[in-house]
Amino acid sequence: MSEPSDINIQANGIRQHGIEWRGRDGAHLVLLLHGCGSNCWNWYPLGKRLAERFGDRVHVVALDHRGCGDSERPSTGYTPDVCAQDVLAVREQLTDRPATLIGHSRGGWMGAYIAGRFPDEVAGLVLVDPARMVWPSLEAADAFYERVGRGLGPFDTFDDAIANAKRAHPLAVWSEDRLRGLRFGLREEGGKLVGKLPREVLAQLRAARVDSDEVGPYLANVTAPTLLLVASTSDERRQGEKLAYGSGIPGTEVRFFHTSHYMHVDAPDDIAATVGDFLARRVDALAVAGA
Template sequence: MPREMREAVVELPNGLSTHYYEWPGSGPKLVFLHPSAGYGRMWEWTVDALGDRFHVFAADQRGHGFSGRPEGDYSAEEYADDVALFMDAVGIERAVIVGHSLGGRVAQVFAGRYPERIEGMVLVASPHLSNFHATREAARAVLANAADTLGHPEEFASVDEALAFMKARWPWSPESDGSLRHRIAYNFEHRDGGRVAPRYDNIRVAQGLAHLTANLRPYAARAECPVMILLAKQGSLTRPQAEELAGYWRDARIVEIDGTYALQMDNPQALAGAIADFAATVGAG
């Protein structure tokens, strides 16, 4: 059953206008961070599956959704500072941070820079190998992806045209499961004549993607909280790779979930169960 959801906007001290979703609950606080080209509401199926055991927040990060698109370098460090200011603004002292892809990079930096504010970190279908082993080939793939994102259309003539574009680039999100329709409904602006436009800024997203080659090992060394790597069984990250990456943290565990990449839409029930179990083991409160 869908949970009560609130929407609001807060103005952060750094000038960022941040739009966010909130699902009130009686239990510990969770902060969800979406991937590149994502949006806060994409977590709602996972939140519904969690029930009212948690008080959940999910913001549209800078350059995404209804939030602002200020000037800046769009590094994981800048995003992490946004998270700290957002938590201040909505009255969160400590939380379990759940991050997917971009959100996972932000969570990793946040855990290293603000260890006193994070009770546990959940990395959904991440971390990325390129943030720990910045080989030449990895850099090539990262920069090619960023360059492709620069060419994303800023408007589509119709919903069908937008769906066709997304199917070609996000094959792990088949239309049949409703995830692409969800993106169209909540992450696109609907204009006259049936035209639709993505709510993410493709230039800012490309800037963020370029940071997939940034070295995050120093932040892992500074993190003090427990870490859970949620490995998508049909994803690109292998179990041996995940085990190697887990070694960069003091206390990291790996949990495998059926799915390909966007587990919050691919398998929200299993994702919610893993998050709830993890929060219980870390004593989130």
């Protein structure tokens, strides 16, 4: 159970790639949603630990979102609603029951959007240092997407890509698992390494978030038990932007960790223990209900 398999699912009109730790038939589905510019392999530390803890009682799937990793990269379809339908179409293919969504950064933003727009589809929600719902300024948005864009290269060597990533995320722990996720997000082109995420897709991801608050208006509709994990190393304003999810979603459980934004890679044992305890309550409740 500790090592995942590749999975490719034709859903919502595109092929979506991911890695999975497959449980028994009827196992509770856990979908892991990555952040902007990331990919499914950045979930490996958490997915592995959840699979080891729960065995075949859960089916853990870390997705590459459209345009990312080894999923298809159509030229359009990067609005919140289409991206939500991607996730829901995967859920429908894998189970006829609500799933637990665990999202990091933009994936947390998307998970909250799905749980608010389609509450009956979500059994549990974990937001791992989620992306801000509203940008404080256009300059802040530009700085973020420019940093993501620099991660797309081109790079002469993988060492150059690592050096760029370390400059962008100086507090992150650069484990072998983190490096594997970085490498998976790159491809060779013309003797260089470039990001699998096309720059024109990054521009559309930016456009989907800059002009309006797509998530906040739906938070009060979330009915799933929710766990919010916040990196305490970020400044007070940034922490406030994350805690806004907890203020909007009734009954949110909040936990702080002294890590970088990539807490699930920095401190995988601690994060897996916290998420696992939360998930255990969902799995146990479903077992009692016979679901």
